[in-house]
Amino acid sequence: MNMDVTYKTFTCGEKSERATIVAFENQDIQTWLMIVVHTEHSIVIIDQHHQPIGTVTLEFIAKRLVESSGEDILQKHELLPIQCVKKSDPFPVEQRTLSVVTDGERIVGVITQRMLQTVQDQDRATLSLIFDSAYEGIVIIDRNQTITSMNQSYRDFLGGLKERDVIGRDVTSVIDNTELHQVVKTGIPERGKVQTIQGQKMVVHRLPIWQEGEIVGAVGMLIFEGMTELHRILQHEVASKAGAVNTEREGAVQTFETMIGKSASIQRVKSLARKASRTKASVVIQGESGTGKELFAQGIHHMSSRAEGPFVAINCSAFPENLLESELFGYEGGAFTDARKGGRRGKFEQAHGGTLFLDEVSEMSSSMQAKILRILETKEVVRIGSEQVIHSDFRIVAATNKDLKSLVQEGQFRQDLFYRLHVIRLTVPPLRERKEDIPKLLGFHMERLAQEYGIEKKAISEEAMQLLLQYRWPGNVRELVNVVDYVVTMTDGQHVLVDHLPSRLQALS
Known part of the structure; x- marks a missing residue:
C-alpha cells in the first residue's frame, strides 16, 4: 500500500528515560546491592558537586559480591563509566556506556541500551515502510548483480511479485533490458535513462553504491512510470508558466501510463x-x-x-x-x-x-x-x-x-x-478494494475539472476525506468523478467540507 510517511529524527531529551540519582558516599557493596534491587530505573551516581560520575548495575554488584566481602567499600574509580549528552543533542546512533542527559546543570534522564535498541528498531521499521511505500520502484543489487532488495512498488509493477520471487536472483533474469549490472562493473552513474520494461518505456536512474572506495552494489529507480507521465509533467509546467488551461479531452489516447493508481x-x-x-x-x-x-x-x-x-x-x-x-x-x-x-x-x-x-x-x-x-x-x-x-x-x-x-x-x-x-x-478490481488510490484520483479530477470550468482549485478537508475513504463506491471510478464534479460545482469556498458532500456520503458521518 502506498501511503504518506513522516520520518523524524529525535533529540536525546525526547527519548530519555527516568533515572535514580544517588550521591556517592563511600557506600559498601551490600548497600549498593540494596539500592539497585529497590530501584526501577537506571542509576546515576553524582559527586559532592552534583556532577554525574558513573553508574552501577545489578550484574556489576553481584559480580563484586562474588569477588569480595559485602562490607568492602566500592571505590569511585570502580564505577561503571557514563557519557554525558545535552538534552538538545541528536539521539545517538550507538553508545557503549549509559548516556546521561543534561539540561544545563540538571540531569533530566538517561538513554539506556534498551531504549537505543527500541529507537533503532523503530527507525528500521520506518525506513522499511518508506522504502516499500515509495511510489517510485527501487531495486538494490550487490556486486554479484544479485537482487538484495526490491520495494513493493517495483514488485507490483512487475505483476505483484513476492519478495521470495526476486531476492537472491540475478537482476537480468527479473527486470527486462536492465543495465544495472553494468553500473556495478563501471561505477558510472546513469540518470534519466529510458528503459523498456514489459514493453513500456520507463525513465530510470542507475547509481553505484560505494563503500570504503569499492563498489559494493547498485541501486535502480523507476522515476516515471513511462514517458507519457514525463511528457505530461513537462506540458503542465509549460502550460502553468504560460497561464494556459490544460484539460483532459474526452476520447484522448489512454495508455497504462496515464491510468491513475499505484495500488x-x-x-x-x-x-x-x-x-x-x-x-x-x-x-x-x-x-x-x-x-x-x-x-x-x-x-x-x-x-x-x-x-x-x-x-x-x-x-x-x-x-x-x-x-x-x-x-x-x-x-x-x-x-x-x-x-x-x-x-x-x-x-x-x-x-x-x-x-x-x-x-x-x-x-x-x-x-x-x-x-x-x-x-x-x-x-x-x-x-x-x-x-x-x-x-x-x-x-x-x-x-x-x-x-x-x-x-x-x-x-x-x-x-x-x-x-x-x-x-x-x-x-479489474473495484474502487473499494484499492482505497489507497482514492486520494490521487480525487486530486487529479479536482484539478482537471477546476481547469475545465475555469475556477480555483479546491482542497478536501481531512474530515471529508475520511468519509470519501469510508464510502463503498458502488459506481466505482465513474461515481467518484461524478462526486468530484458535484463538489467542484457546488462548493463556493476553497475547502470542501463534509457539508459539501452529497447526502449519501454525509450519512456516513
Missing part, C-alpha cells in the same frame, strides 16, 4: 495487460461497472503491434438486436427503411488493422452470439443487404460486468464463443 491490485492488472498487449489473443476484461474496463482495452491496443490502427468501441447493451447487427456488420444502401444512401461500414470493417472493443458482451442475444462467433472464426463480414464477403483483420477485446463462466453454465452464453473470447482474462 498493488491495479498494478498487477496493468502488468498482465501489458503482457496481453504483446500477443494477438482475444482478451476478456471483467469488472464492475465504472471500474475503467475500456481504459484497459485502450491501453492494450495502444501498446500492441496494432497501435497505428483504429480502436473501435461499441456497447452491446446500448442497441436493440436488429440495430446492433447493423452497427456491427454494416449495411448496403436500401437494405432497410431509413438505411443511409450508399450504405455504411460496420464496426468489424472499421476495426480492420486495429482493435474492436465489445463492451457488455454478455448482453448479446444467443442468435447474435452465433453470428459473432462465425466472424471471429473466419474474419469475414457480409453487410446487411449484400452478398459480398469482406475480409477484416481485427483483434477482439471484450468486457463484461458479469461472470461469463457462470453464464455459460446457466445456458445464457455460448460455450464456443466463451472459449473463443476467453483466451486471456483480466479482472
Whole structure:
C-alpha cells in the first residue's frame, strides 16, 4: 500500500528515560546491592558537586559480591563509566556506556541500551515502510548483480511479485533490458535513462553504491512510470508558466501510463495487460461497472503491434438486436427503411488493422452470439443487404460486468464463443478494494475539472476525506468523478467540507 510517511529524527531529551540519582558516599557493596534491587530505573551516581560520575548495575554488584566481602567499600574509580549528552543533542546512533542527559546543570534522564535498541528498531521499521511505500520502484543489487532488495512498488509493477520471487536472483533474469549490472562493473552513474520494461518505456536512474572506495552494489529507480507521465509533467509546467488551461479531452489516447493508481491490485492488472498487449489473443476484461474496463482495452491496443490502427468501441447493451447487427456488420444502401444512401461500414470493417472493443458482451442475444462467433472464426463480414464477403483483420477485446463462466453454465452464453473470447482474462478490481488510490484520483479530477470550468482549485478537508475513504463506491471510478464534479460545482469556498458532500456520503458521518 502506498501511503504518506513522516520520518523524524529525535533529540536525546525526547527519548530519555527516568533515572535514580544517588550521591556517592563511600557506600559498601551490600548497600549498593540494596539500592539497585529497590530501584526501577537506571542509576546515576553524582559527586559532592552534583556532577554525574558513573553508574552501577545489578550484574556489576553481584559480580563484586562474588569477588569480595559485602562490607568492602566500592571505590569511585570502580564505577561503571557514563557519557554525558545535552538534552538538545541528536539521539545517538550507538553508545557503549549509559548516556546521561543534561539540561544545563540538571540531569533530566538517561538513554539506556534498551531504549537505543527500541529507537533503532523503530527507525528500521520506518525506513522499511518508506522504502516499500515509495511510489517510485527501487531495486538494490550487490556486486554479484544479485537482487538484495526490491520495494513493493517495483514488485507490483512487475505483476505483484513476492519478495521470495526476486531476492537472491540475478537482476537480468527479473527486470527486462536492465543495465544495472553494468553500473556495478563501471561505477558510472546513469540518470534519466529510458528503459523498456514489459514493453513500456520507463525513465530510470542507475547509481553505484560505494563503500570504503569499492563498489559494493547498485541501486535502480523507476522515476516515471513511462514517458507519457514525463511528457505530461513537462506540458503542465509549460502550460502553468504560460497561464494556459490544460484539460483532459474526452476520447484522448489512454495508455497504462496515464491510468491513475499505484495500488498493488491495479498494478498487477496493468502488468498482465501489458503482457496481453504483446500477443494477438482475444482478451476478456471483467469488472464492475465504472471500474475503467475500456481504459484497459485502450491501453492494450495502444501498446500492441496494432497501435497505428483504429480502436473501435461499441456497447452491446446500448442497441436493440436488429440495430446492433447493423452497427456491427454494416449495411448496403436500401437494405432497410431509413438505411443511409450508399450504405455504411460496420464496426468489424472499421476495426480492420486495429482493435474492436465489445463492451457488455454478455448482453448479446444467443442468435447474435452465433453470428459473432462465425466472424471471429473466419474474419469475414457480409453487410446487411449484400452478398459480398469482406475480409477484416481485427483483434477482439471484450468486457463484461458479469461472470461469463457462470453464464455459460446457466445456458445464457455460448460455450464456443466463451472459449473463443476467453483466451486471456483480466479482472479489474473495484474502487473499494484499492482505497489507497482514492486520494490521487480525487486530486487529479479536482484539478482537471477546476481547469475545465475555469475556477480555483479546491482542497478536501481531512474530515471529508475520511468519509470519501469510508464510502463503498458502488459506481466505482465513474461515481467518484461524478462526486468530484458535484463538489467542484457546488462548493463556493476553497475547502470542501463534509457539508459539501452529497447526502449519501454525509450519512456516513
